[in-house]
Amino acid sequence: MFRHHIRAAREMDLPLVIHTREAEEQTRRVLQEEKATTCGGVLHCFTGSAEMARWALDQGFYLSFSGILTFRAAQELQQVAKSLPLDRLLIETDAPYLAPIPYRGKRNEPAWVVRVAETLATLHDRSLEEIARITTENYCRLFRVGAVTTEARDPQNALLAYPIGHALYLNLTKACTLHCEFCPKWSAGPKVHGYDLSLRRHPDAEAVLQAMGDFSGYREIVFCGFGEPTLRLETLLEVAAAIKQRGDFRIRINTDGLANRVFGCDVTPRFRGLIDALSVSLNAQDAATYERICQPALSDSYAAVLAFIRAAREHVPDITATAIQGVEGVDIDACRRIAETELGVRFRVRYLDRLG
Numbered sequence: 001m002f003r004h005h006i007r008a009a010r011e012m013d014l015p016l017v018i019h020t021r022e023a024e025e026q027t028r029r030v031l032q033e034e035k036a037t038t039c040g041g042v043l044h045c046f047t048g049s050a051e052m053a054r055w056a057l058d059q060g061f062y063l064s065f066s067g068i069l070t071f072r073a074a075q076e077l078q079q080v081a082k083s084l085p086l087d088r089l090l091i092e093t094d095a096p097y098l099a100p101i102p103y104r105g106k107r108n109e110p111a112w113v114v115r116v117a118e119t120l121a122t123l124h125d126r127s128l129e130e131i132a133r134i135t136t137e138n139y140c141r142l143f144r145v146g147a148v149t150t151e152a153r154d155p156q157n158a159l160l161a162y163p164i165g166h167a168l169y170l171n172l173t174k175a176c177t178l179h180c181e182f183c184p185k186w187s188a189g190p191k192v193h194g195y196d197l198s199l200r201r202h203p204d205a206e207a208v209l210q211a212m213g214d215f216s217g218y219r220e221i222v223f224c225g226f227g228e229p230t231l232r233l234e235t236l237l238e239v240a241a242a243i244k245q246r247g248d249f250r251i252r253i254n255t256d257g258l259a260n261r262v263f264g265c266d267v268t269p270r271f272r273g274l275i276d277a278l279s280v281s282l283n284a285q286d287a288a289t290y291e292r293i294c295q296p297a298l299s300d301s302y303a304a305v306l307a308f309i310r311a312a313r314e315h316v317p318d319i320t321a322t323a324i325q326g327v328e329g330v331d332i333d334a335c336r337r338i339a340e341t342e343l344g345v346r347f348r349v350r351y352l353d354r355l356g
């Protein structure tokens, strides 16, 4: 019957809702044999292993957590939930069953799903509002029911400035000089943590600052978005200068490290006093791997990234090089060695499909 159900879902192009208990191996085998990835779906009321969770994400499934996530004895499950990318998670009631703490044992009510959201928020160090927005967006995407939250649709703020955790992220452009094979913008569209980051025009500094509103409560301002922020260098520096004028806020740029290659000169001295941190996508341990997975539009891009990091060390106090675990051919240990030993900067591993 499981196979029939999967075939029906594929035929109708509708997402599957799967409840599996103590049958991970069989579930994986049947889903694979029936090519269930083509219709996708959700592993509902998930209580499985970390291995099962990663497998399901790799296959394009979502995972949904019920009141069990709030149970004191569910520490293992909580660690699994903590390790997963938020943009693939749902929350659910399973009412009238599985009432969350502090209602455990009572007849469950849909309204109590907020307890599951609170637990997820604590595990990911996010606000309850963020979890509500992200899981709502995930639900809309999975079940194709259209509407998203009002905040993500807000034309004034959502596209140019968006909070994630304790940081305010800024969105200056959707353009890149790379075409990274692992970038979700080629498959999932310009969505990050439920925010629609598609831009119809390039905003000027005034528009960005207006969208930021009162940013005094954030620990960090991050130039990121769904494109390469240094392609808008003048706007970026103008916004950074205006932020610094208002106080000693920490400013970071998440970058591909190709600004010097793009502008044909060393732009890093212009960061001095404005930019406190750079997170640079090293991405690979050698030029050949970089060329294959990032498909740069400009020649010698890998060498340019290394040179950019070396130059930036003179002007930016905190530099981290990153690479993504799980991309075929990427040697994380070798990337770490290059960052820490050859370039003298910190190194951070990122994970495939985990955004923000």
Ligand code: SF4
Binding pocket: 175, 176, 177, 178, 179, 180, 182, 183, 184, 185, 226, 227, 228, 256
């Ligand atoms: S540089 Fe970043 S945004 Fe651009 S394609 Fe690569 S991963 Fe995506």
